[in-house]
Amino acid sequence: MTLMSFARDHVMDVYRYAERKGAIEAIEVAAADLGIDVGEMREAVCHLVDSRLLRPDDGAGERYAPVDPELAAASLVSTVEREIYRRRELIDQIKERVGLVRPSPEASRSTVDYLVGAMEVRGFLKTASDACRDEVLVLQGGGVVGDLSETYLDLLARGVTVRIICQHRNRADIGTRMRMKRLTDAGASVYTVSHVPRSATVFDRSLVVLFGADDTEANVARVHNQGIAQFFLDLFNHLWETATPLEGIDFGYAGVADDLQQSIAVLMAKGYTDEVVARKLGMSVRSCRRHIATMMRDLDATSRFQAGVQAARKYLTAE
Structure with a gap:
């Protein structure tokens, strides 16, 4: 048996020792405490450092702290x-x-390829973010999209402009609102709209990342095509002009109630059920019904359909 393989037999003993003591203060002392050779101890420590389970905790590199x-x-x-x-x-x-x-x-001028799986998607987004130099535009809709706030914070720290459009529903979720508050404090611009049809990100006005709508597994299409990139830029700017800026830390829909009710009215006028309206706007059925009840009371309507038609006509006339 080689020294390396023998030392690895002691790896878990060395790690548990570091956890129990809070740190390995000295290789020789730890080796004596465990009753193993100093050379074997050093090999085991090196293996744990390579595995990120120990980290050097002083300038001399003789003290090692355990890592979760x-x-x-x-x-x-x-x-x-x-x-x-x-x-x-x-x-x-x-x-x-x-x-x-x-x-x-x-x-x-036109290349498209697809990535499937959380590890593939995260790795690609990390690479694309590292290469980004000027601007990131984010359309945050539904689908499997992990929390990328840390990635956006890293971009902001490097001086990259980050603009995000997400759905009004994010205003009512405390955890999401707190993450968005961190982003705005760091310099990001965050606006909300009633509905974002698909999640997409544009890096430096050229690389488009289109997130899949499949709720079971993360998947993206990355597109290198200037015409498609320009389409998404135009779509983003159009939504940006009609969106509502996220300001402060207040929760709820108070600042976007009119916009939400207009969107709800249009969908109600088409005969959609409460459940379908809520799903299309990315909000809970309970919140949707609360807005519908308010709308029916304000319009003195006797049915959902009547309220939808009257409200849609009202907003159309206002425009």
Whole structure:
């Protein structure tokens, strides 16, 4: 048995020792306490450091503090994801140079590929964010989209402009509102609208990331096409002009009640049920019914359909 394999037999003993003591203060002392050879102790410590389960805790590198296993695993996954996409981008560059992916200028203007799975998606978004230099535009709708607030905070810290359009429903969720407050405090501009049809992100006005609508698994399409990018830029700017800025930390729909009621009225006038209206606007059925009840009371309507028609006509006339 080699020294390395023998030392790894002691890895868990060394980690538990560090947890019990709060830290490994000195290699020699810890080796004596555990009754193992100093060389084996050093090998076990090196293995734990490589696994992110121990971290050097002083300038000399002789004191090692234990790291929570979940944090260690997350750190390793992040490193692996970044390396995967660094290599993917390198492969794409090599293929481009030899003409296997983009054999002509026409082909180079339009490329679309798809990524499926949380690890693939997170790794790609990390790579795209690292490469971003000027501006990120975010349409935050439904679908499987993880919380990217930390990514946006990193971009803001680097001086990248971040503008986000999300749905009014985010105003009523305390956890989401607190995350958005952190973003606005860091310099992001966050606006809300009644409905965002699909989640998408545009990096530096050129790379479009379109998030899938599948609620079971994270998936994205990344599009390198200037025409498509311009379409999303135009869509974003159109929504931005009609959206309501998120200000302060107050929760609820008070600042966007008229906009919500207008959207609800249009859908009611088309005969949709409460459940369908709520789903289309990304809000709870209970909140939707509360808005409908208020609308019916204000309009003195005797039915949902009558209220929808009257309200839709009212808002159309107001415009």
